[in-house]
Amino acid sequence: GQQVMQIPQYQHVQEGEDFTTYCNSSTTLSNIQWYKQRPGGHPVFLIQLVKSGEVKKQKRLTFQFGEAKKNSSLHITATQTTDVGTYFCAGEAGYALNFGKGTSLLVTP
Amino acid sequence: KAGVTQTPRYLIKTRGQQVTLSCSPISGHRSVSWYQQTPGQGLQFLFEYFSETQRNKGNFPGRFSGRQFSNSRSEMNVSTLELGDSALYLCASSLGDTIYFGEGSWLTVV
Numbered sequence: 001g002q003q004v005m006q007i008p009q010y011q012h013v014q015e016g017e018d019f020t021t022y023c024n025s026s027t028t029l030s031n032i033q034w035y036k037q038r039p040g041g042h043p044v045f046l047i048q049l050v051k052s053g054e055v056k057k058q059k060r061l062t063f064q065f066g067e068a069k070k071n072s073s074l075h076i077t078a079t080q081t082t083d084v085g086t087y088f089c090a091g092e093a094g095y096a097l098n099f100g101k102g103t104s105l106l107v108t109p
Numbered sequence: 110k111a112g113v114t115q116t117p118r119y120l121i122k123t124r125g126q127q128v129t130l131s132c133s134p135i136s137g138h139r140s141v142s143w144y145q146q147t148p149g150q151g152l153q154f155l156f157e158y159f160s161e162t163q164r165n166k167g168n169f170p171g172r173f174s175g176r177q178f179s180n181s182r183s184e185m186n187v188s189t190l191e192l193g194d195s196a197l198y199l200c201a202s203s204l205g206d207t208i209y210f211g212e213g214s215w216l217t218v219v
Contacts, residue, residue, distance in 0.1 A: 033208070042199060042210040043152070088152065095165040096142065097208070099152035 002027045002093045006100030013107055019076040021103035023089035031092055032065055032072045037102070038085040046074075046087075079107045111135065113202050113211035121217045127188040130214045134181050134202030138209075141183040143175060146197040146213070155198075158183055190218045 003026040013019055023032065031050045035043040047056055049065035049072060056063045062075045076083055086104045090097040114133040122128050134141050142157040154167040158177035175185040181202075187194055197213045 031206075035210075042212050045207050045209065048206050090152075095140070095157040095159070096154040096167060097144075097152075098154070099144075101151045 002029075002091055002098050004089060004091050004098045004100040006089055006103055008103055009101065010104045011106070013079050013105070015081060015107050015109045016078050019079050019083070019105055021074050021087050021089075021105075023072045023074075023100050025070045025091050025098075027091075028069050029072075029091040030069075032069075033090045033092070033097065034063060034072075034074055035088045035090065035099075036085050037088065041085075043088060076105075079105070081107050081109055083107055113200055113209050115198075115200050115211035115214050117214060118212065119215045119217075121219060122190050123219055124190055124192060126190050127186060128190060128216060129184055129186045130198055130200075130216075132183045132185075132200030132202075132211060134183070134200075135204070135209055138202035138204045139181050140203045141177055141181060142201050142203075142208075143183070143185050144199045144201065145169075146199055147195075152199070155185065187216075192218050194218050 005024045033048045034046040037043045052069050053067045054065040060077045064073045084107050086102040088099050088102040090099045116131045140159045143155040144152050146152045156166045156175050157164050161177045172188045177183045195218045199213045201208045201210045
């Protein structure tokens with residue numbers, strides 16, 4: 001079955017540094033979704049990418065979908081303490097989402 | 110507009126007992142899915158319902174079951190609880206592409 005792998009597992013940055021998390025799927029994805037979960041909170045939908053090679057931006061966040069639709073990345077420019085949390089990617093498969101294990105981001109001021 | 114509501118938020122059960130968790134989706138959302146989140150396994154799909162029909166089921170034992178009512182509210186049940194069932198159980202509803210998660214039900218099995 002489809003497996004979604006995400007790296008790194010943890011990332012600790014100084015405020016103002018950039019951050020990137022990478023997601024790879026064992027199979028071609030119809031789409032990929034990104035979520036953010038704050039400590040003690042629930043996953044919050046960030047974005048969905050559908051097209052091969054798609055790039056979308058949300059303020060300091062840039063999301064990319066690979067040409068082969070098997071990998072994706074989330075890049076945060078100039079991190080802030082409010083960016084702290086775990087970022088998950090998820091591939092859709094038959095009304096279900098296969099989540100990566102997430103990248104936990106810690107930002108120190 | 111109210112979000113996805115899950116009850117109870119926290120509960121403690123003993124091994125062998127059963128538990129029922131409830132989820133009220135966002136008004137108008139007909140798709141409801143359930144996920145288990147643990148530190149070791151991450152977020153794992155349990156099942157998804159649409160118009161009272163289960164459309165997909167994850168790789169969990171038969172002790173895990175669910176249902177959806179005509180008003181789209183959903184329940185999941187876990188029978189014969191095991192220590193390993195301790196987890197955050199998340200319900201999500203969707204209308205189209207965006208999925209909204211509830212705050213979850215924290216289950217501790219002792």
